[in-house]
Amino acid sequence: MDLSAINPVLLIASLMVAATPILLAAIGELVVEKAGVLNLGVEGMMIVGAISGFAITVESGSPWLGFLASAIGGALLSLLFVLLTQVALANQVASGLALTLFGLGFSSLMGQSYVGIKPPQMGKLDIPFLTDLPFIGPILFGHDPILYLGIALTAAVWALLKYTRVGLVLRAVGENHDAAHALGYKVVRIRIMAIMFGGACAGLGGAYISLIRVPQWTEGMTAGVGWIALALVVFASWKPWRALLGAYLFGGVTVVQLNLQAAGVAIPVEYLAMSPYLITIIVLVFLSRDKSGAPASLGRIFHATH
Amino acid sequence: MIVLEKRPQPSQTWSMATPVVAVLATMFFGGVLFAALGKNPIEAIMTIFWEPLFGEFSFYYRPQLLIKGAPLVLIAIGLSLGFRAGIWNIGAEGQYIMGAIVGAGVGLAFYPLEAWYIFPLMVIGGAFGGWIWAMIPAILKVRFGTNEILVSLMLVYVAEQMLASVSLGLLKNPEGYGFPGSRNLQSWDSAHNAELFAGSGMHWGVVTALIAVIFAYVLLNRHMLGFHIRLTGEAPRAAKFAGVNPARLILFCLGAAGVLAGLAGLFEVAGPAGQITIDFNVGYGFTAIIVAFLGRLHPVGIVLAGGVMALTYIGGDIAQSNLGLPSAAIQVFQGMLLFFLLALDLLTNYRIRLASKEVA
Numbered sequence: 001m002d003l004s005a006i007n008p009v010l011l012i013a014s015l016m017v018a019a020t021p022i023l024l025a026a027i028g029e030l031v032v033e034k035a036g037v038l039n040l041g042v043e044g045m046m047i048v049g050a051i052s053g054f055a056i057t058v059e060s061g062s063p064w065l066g067f068l069a070s071a072i073g074g075a076l077l078s079l080l081f082v083l084l085t086q087v088a089l090a091n092q093v094a095s096g097l098a099l100t101l102f103g104l105g106f107s108s109l110m111g112q113s114y115v116g117i118k119p120p121q122m123g124k125l126d127i128p129f130l131t132d133l134p135f136i137g138p139i140l141f142g143h144d145p146i147l148y149l150g151i152a153l154t155a156a157v158w159a160l161l162k163y164t165r166v167g168l169v170l171r172a173v174g175e176n177h178d179a180a181h182a183l184g185y186k187v188v189r190i191r192i193m194a195i196m197f198g199g200a201c202a203g204l205g206g207a208y209i210s211l212i213r214v215p216q217w218t219e220g221m222t223a224g225v226g227w228i229a230l231a232l233v234v235f236a237s238w239k240p241w242r243a244l245l246g247a248y249l250f251g252g253v254t255v256v257q258l259n260l261q262a263a264g265v266a267i268p269v270e271y272l273a274m275s276p277y278l279i280t281i282i283v284l285v286f287l288s289r290d291k292s293g294a295p296a297s298l299g300r301i302f303h304a305t306h
Numbered sequence: 307m308i309v310l311e312k313r314p315q316p317s318q319t320w321s322m323a324t325p326v327v328a329v330l331a332t333m334f335f336g337g338v339l340f341a342a343l344g345k346n347p348i349e350a351i352m353t354i355f356w357e358p359l360f361g362e363f364s365f366y367y368r369p370q371l372l373i374k375g376a377p378l379v380l381i382a383i384g385l386s387l388g389f390r391a392g393i394w395n396i397g398a399e400g401q402y403i404m405g406a407i408v409g410a411g412v413g414l415a416f417y418p419l420e421a422w423y424i425f426p427l428m429v430i431g432g433a434f435g436g437w438i439w440a441m442i443p444a445i446l447k448v449r450f451g452t453n454e455i456l457v458s459l460m461l462v463y464v465a466e467q468m469l470a471s472v473s474l475g476l477l478k479n480p481e482g483y484g485f486p487g488s489r490n491l492q493s494w495d496s497a498h499n500a501e502l503f504a505g506s507g508m509h510w511g512v513v514t515a516l517i518a519v520i521f522a523y524v525l526l527n528r529h530m531l532g533f534h535i536r537l538t539g540e541a542p543r544a545a546k547f548a549g550v551n552p553a554r555l556i557l558f559c560l561g562a563a564g565v566l567a568g569l570a571g572l573f574e575v576a577g578p579a580g581q582i583t584i585d586f587n588v589g590y591g592f593t594a595i596i597v598a599f600l601g602r603l604h605p606v607g608i609v610l611a612g613g614v615m616a617l618t619y620i621g622g623d624i625a626q627s628n629l630g631l632p633s634a635a636i637q638v639f640q641g642m643l644l645f646f647l648l649a650l651d652l653l654t655n656y657r658i659r660l661a662s663k664e665v666a
């Protein structure tokens with residue numbers, strides 16, 4: 001075992017990369033849940049985003065178009081969830097599961113001819129001077145643009161929820177949909193937009209895995225990241241910056257266990273590989289006593305009687 | 307303008323009819339999907355739904371119906387109890403894997419002894435493995451209020467890693483020339499979950515599934531605990547006032563689901579699968595969720611739904627080898643079924659009326 005082979009700068013830089021898919025998906029789901037909707041289909045939307053982004057990138061040669069396609073793919077899949085929960089008033093837990101099961105099958109069907117291909121790479125940020133700074137250069141200024149988009153999105157969602165009228169209406173719909181309806185807000189319309197935003201974010205997160213983090217397409221490659229993102233929203237108490245913190249914590253766990261695997265620690269690989277899931281459970285246990293941040297109408301079906 | 311009017315009582319007729327309509331709708335849109343993949347849709351649908359039952363080789367496929375259906379029904383019965391009470395155990399796949407690992411482990415500890423008590427001990431081990439895995443989310447929910455959906459699902463990934471670990475280490479066949487995977491239980495009489503009548507597909511898992519169905523039926527219709535489960539799901543507030551103990555209900559529902567999923571895993575590993583390997587699980591734990599809903603969370607419905615789902619597995623395999631239909635297409639097909647079911651459920655709970663638009 002050789003722990004000195006682990007370079008702290010690379011470790012932090014790759015931690016940020018590992019955290020970004022979780023962060024993107026979690027920020028999207030946070031907005032959805034703030035609007036009072038529980039969409040358990042994150043994993044499904046991520047994997048569909050992963051393959052649509054991958055396919056379009058390979059076909060067009062442009063990662064930018066790929067990421068756009070992944071957001072559209074995720075949002076389109078979330079429309080199925082909209083149909084089930086907002087139009088057909090179906091149970092949200094069951095509908096989310098359906099979305100995930102369908103998404104996993106659909107993505108492997110779409111991805112059959114893309115196995116083993118290497119996608120064109122997205123360029124990294126390279127600011128003359130700043131990127132070359134020792135230590136902080138590669139950590140702060142040496143990433144791909146989507147990573148910064150994730151952080152910008154966190155800030156934007158935070159500001160939107162806290163300071164704008166739109167954010168206030170969104171929260172009102174999530175806290176008490178009957179009252180919001182009585183005030184004349186279009187509960188269903190607002191929720192549909194929130195769900196589609198969540199789908200687009202999950203799609204981006206999925207494409208980040210298939211285009212930047214891995215970068216390759218394999219069936220079921222999201223491997224539970226969508227579910228970890230769902231857990232993250234709970235233990236971030238529905239607060240965007242805490243979601244960022246949590247995502248980095250998870251990115252850290254993932255990267256450290258991968259580094260330990262590579263360094264040949266005496267712990268079997270399988271036990272290291274299960275650590276992110278075990279840590280999710282442990283953190284959930286510690287933080288799930290405080291449910292004060294949960295939107296009051298979360299998961300409840302809204303049916304306007306008049 | 308179309309308006310939805312909530313029915314005072316869910317419609318009995320629609321409740322029975324929606325699964326059938328959902329299957330028909332899935333056949334139609336599945337056909338569209340197969341056509342998009344360049345296959346003859348009618349031929350593909352016939353291959354999936356007709357060939358296994360009445361085709362040329364149906365003598366081979368019909369027993370398969372029991373073999374594939376039994377684990378689905380076993381797991382779905384357990385899940386349906388929880389789903390009825392609003393307890394969402396979606397980690398049955400993990401409980402299935404753990405049941406298989408513990409059950410096979412118990413058996414392999416006796417190798418190469420031949421004794422009548424080995425198989426019963428393995429069954430107990432399988433039930434225990436699934437139960438203990440389901441108790442983790444149950445106890446965490448009761449004690450700390452942790453979300454059982456996320457915990458049970460995370461444990462699926464943990465169980466998959468465990469499976470990889472034991473098939474490469476603890477349970478690896480010492481005479482397996484270094485290949486991952488345990489000894490083959492089929493070639494060891496004391497541990498083999500053999501067919502009870504040769505060629506019938508009837509093994510102990512099928513028998514257990516039938517017993518579970520009867521038990522669940524009696525429990526839900528004739529027993530206080532079953533009444534409490536239904537009450538909690540349909541009217542949580544009323545259940546609270548009636549003095550239903552939610553902790554007991556959570557422990558029971560998750561525990562029962564774990565036991566049944568664990569048993570399904572054991573019967574599979576000791577019978578049709580034969581050995582513990584890295585990928586011996588094929589997602590029955592997730593498909594069983596569809597079976598539970600398609601069966602309307604009702605024991606008898608689940609048996610029928612399990613049959614339909616088993617049919618799509620077998621027919622899917624045939625379509626894969628005969629028509630070159632990708633296996634993922636069947637997965638999409640199964641997912642579609644759940645979609646249509648959930649969407650059509652609208653008709654059970656609401657009446658659709660045409661009304662002129664009024665002011666306020």
